[in-house]
Amino acid sequence: MDATHLPIDAEELRGSALSKDILARYRSAVRAARDRESTLRFGRHTVAVSSIAQQFYCEKALQYSIEKPLAPTLQMRNGTAGHEMAAALAAPMTHEEAIAEALVSREKPVCIYEFRIAWEHNGVTLTGFVDEAWFRGGNVDIVAERKFSGSPNIYSTYHIQAGLYCLGLGEMGFDTNRTIYRIDVFSRKCSNCERLASGECSILREDCHSYACDTGSSISQSFPFHRESVTEDLDWALQFWTGERDAEPTTSATRCRSCRYRRICDSSLA
Numbered sequence: 001m002d003a004t005h006l007p008i009d010a011e012e013l014r015g016s017a018l019s020k021d022i023l024a025r026y027r028s029a030v031r032a033a034r035d036r037e038s039t040l041r042f043g044r045h046t047v048a049v050s051s052i053a054q055q056f057y058c059e060k061a062l063q064y065s066i067e068k069p070l071a072p073t074l075q076m077r078n079g080t081a082g083h084e085m086a087a088a089l090a091a092p093m094t095h096e097e098a099i100a101e102a103l104v105s106r107e108k109p110v111c112i113y114e115f116r117i118a119w120e121h122n123g124v125t126l127t128g129f130v131d132e133a134w135f136r137g138g139n140v141d142i143v144a145e146r147k148f149s150g151s152p153n154i155y156s157t158y159h160i161q162a163g164l165y166c167l168g169l170g171e172m173g174f175d176t177n178r179t180i181y182r183i184d185v186f187s188r189k190c191s192n193c194e195r196l197a198s199g200e201c202s203i204l205r206e207d208c209h210s211y212a213c214d215t216g217s218s219i220s221q222s223f224p225f226h227r228e229s230v231t232e233d234l235d236w237a238l239q240f241w242t243g244e245r246d247a248e249p250t251t252s253a254t255r256c257r258s259c260r261y262r263r264i265c266d267s268s269l270a
């Protein structure tokens with residue numbers, strides 16, 4: 001058969017068109033941020049999903065962390081190490097390859113680590129890296145977020161961050177109509193665990209919701225993604241970045257007591 005008359009795989013063609021569309025949307029959001037004059041606080045051109053999550057802990061604390069940054073604590077460094085360890089599981093691939101892989105039709109979803117996202121919301125470019133996103137033929141089955149914490153609780157900030165990742169993937173062009181997000185909370189001692197690094201820790205099994213070993217412990221819970229409520233949270237958060245309102249301090253004295261800015265903060269409840 002003449003090579004120019006080979007049958008065209010419709011599925012492949014659709015995947016290729018969608019792949020180009022998703023990449024174009026991502027690049028357009030990044031380019032728009034780079035090309036326009038900053039109208040955001042602190043001269044920013046983009047807002048990171050992780051910063052928005054911090055706003056739901058305390059906006060004053062976020063503002064201080066930008067205006068008067070402090071060196072990361074050992075706990076923060078351990079958390080970063082834990083994330084890097086998870087990312088080390090990833091097969092190296094370009095963003096284009098990751099998108100193409102996410103669109104392949106398959107029986108079981110494929111996990112892509114540290115998936116890069118960017119999208120525009122009301123003229124503001126949001127950016128982030130999704131810890132784990134499980135894709136199947138362009139659908140996002142699961143978004144998973146790992147946290148290393150001194151307490152085995154799932155805080156509202158974790159929900160915000162994971163929800164925004166779902167939202168961002170949807171805005172880029174993936175199907176998030178049935179997406180759930182999973183939050184795994186590990187004790188800080190887990191951040192150096194080799195079994196976690198190799199993906200062998202029992203908590204990573206779908207049917208495991210809590211696990212403890214001689215080293216540490218962890219919990220895991222899944223939640224449905226609700227686009228409308230995440231969008232409302234984002235609208236509120238962006239009012240701070242666009243200067244529509246000042247930073248709102250937390251109303252939780254417990255948060256103030258563990259805040260590193262409590263001694264200089266004029267809203268401290270500690």
Ligand code: SF4
Binds near residue numbers: 062064257260266268
């Ligand atoms: S002391 Fe309280 S109100 Fe002030 S920045 Fe810290 S958490 Fe926010």
